[in-house]
Amino acid sequence: MDMKQVVIVGAGISGLLACKYCLSKGFNPTVFDLESDIGGVWVKTIKTTRLQAPKPLYQFSDFPWPESVVDVFPTQQQMLEYLRSYATHFDLMPHIKLQSRVSSISYDGPSSQAWSLWNGIREMSSSKGKWKVTVTDTRTATTQVYIADFVILCLGRFKDVPNMPKFPVGKGPEIFRGKAIHSMEYAAMDDDKAEAFVKGKKVVVVGFGKTGLDIARECASINAPEHPCTIVYRRDHWKLPDWAPWGIPMTYLYFNRFSELLVHKPGEGFVLNLLATLLSPLVSLSTTSKIAI
Known part of the structure; x- marks a missing residue:
C-alpha cells in the first residue's frame, strides 16, 4: 500500500x-x-x-x-x-x-x-x-x-487576522493624529523596536483582556511616570483568568479530551450535537486588544 x-x-x-x-x-x-x-x-x-x-x-x-x-x-x-x-x-x-x-x-x-x-x-x-x-x-x-x-x-484562534472594530466614516483612525495599531502588530516587533516605538509617547490601550494589560504594563515600564499609560475599557469588572470564570477553576476541563465535547463536529450524531449545545456556555470567548499611540 x-x-x-x-x-x-x-x-x-x-x-x-x-x-x-x-x-x-x-x-x-x-x-x-x-x-x-x-x-x-x-x-x-x-x-x-x-x-x-x-x-x-x-x-x-x-x-x-x-x-x-x-x-x-x-x-x-x-x-x-x-x-x-x-x-x-x-x-x-x-x-x-x-x-x-x-x-x-x-x-x-x-x-x-x-x-x-x-x-x-x-x-x-x-x-x-x-x-x-x-x-x-x-x-x-x-x-x-x-x-x-x-x-x-492547525491555524489556531489568534493567528494573522486582527479583529479590528468598525468605526463610522470620519470617526476612525484616519482622523487620529497619532499612530493606531493592533496588539498583533505590536507583538510582531522585536524588543528594541517595540521599546523605541513607545518610548516618550503617551500610550492608550483599548481593551481589558490579558493582552491589553500585558502591553499596558510593558509600556508603563518603558516610559515610567513621565508618560503614563492609560487603559480604556467599556465597564468595570473583576479581572479573572478566562480558564476560571466566576472564580471557579476550569483548567482540568479544558486540558483533557472532555473539552472535545464543547465544540460541534461535522457529521456528529444527535447526542454529540446536544452535548456541544448544552456545554457551549463554557467555551470562553476570545478577546482582542488595540493600542493607540
Whole structure:
C-alpha cells in the first residue's frame, strides 16, 4: 500500500502534535508555516509574555518539561525551546517547511467526502479524492502545488487576522493624529523596536483582556511616570483568568479530551450535537486588544 500523503497547515503546538501522530500511523506528513520558526503564537509575543498555566498542566504527555526549567510559568523563550526540543526529539523538523504560505486548498474527487474520516474512525484509504494545496515559498517567491490524501488545519484562534472594530466614516483612525495599531502588530516587533516605538509617547490601550494589560504594563515600564499609560475599557469588572470564570477553576476541563465535547463536529450524531449545545456556555470567548499611540 502506498504511504498516504498528509498536509498540515501550521507548525504550532497542534501542528507538531498532528505531525507526530501521522508519523506514528505510517503516513507521510508535510507541515507548512508562514513564520521562520515553529511555535505558532509563541513566535511573536511581547517580551514579558509567560505561560499562563502552570507548566505541569501545559506539557506533552510523552515529553515533560526539562528539569532545567524551574519556573512554574515559563517565559516565551523557554516555551519556544521546549517546542523545538519536542520537534527535534521526535524528528519532526525534516517534515516542516517554514516561510511557506498556503494560498489555496482545493479538493478533487467525489462531491461528498466521508466526514467519518474527520475524527479518524475509518482508514484514510476510504477516500478516493485528492487535495491540491498551493504553497508559496516567501524566500524565493516560487509557488508549488502539493497533492495530498488528507489535509489538517492547525491555524489556531489568534493567528494573522486582527479583529479590528468598525468605526463610522470620519470617526476612525484616519482622523487620529497619532499612530493606531493592533496588539498583533505590536507583538510582531522585536524588543528594541517595540521599546523605541513607545518610548516618550503617551500610550492608550483599548481593551481589558490579558493582552491589553500585558502591553499596558510593558509600556508603563518603558516610559515610567513621565508618560503614563492609560487603559480604556467599556465597564468595570473583576479581572479573572478566562480558564476560571466566576472564580471557579476550569483548567482540568479544558486540558483533557472532555473539552472535545464543547465544540460541534461535522457529521456528529444527535447526542454529540446536544452535548456541544448544552456545554457551549463554557467555551470562553476570545478577546482582542488595540493600542493607540
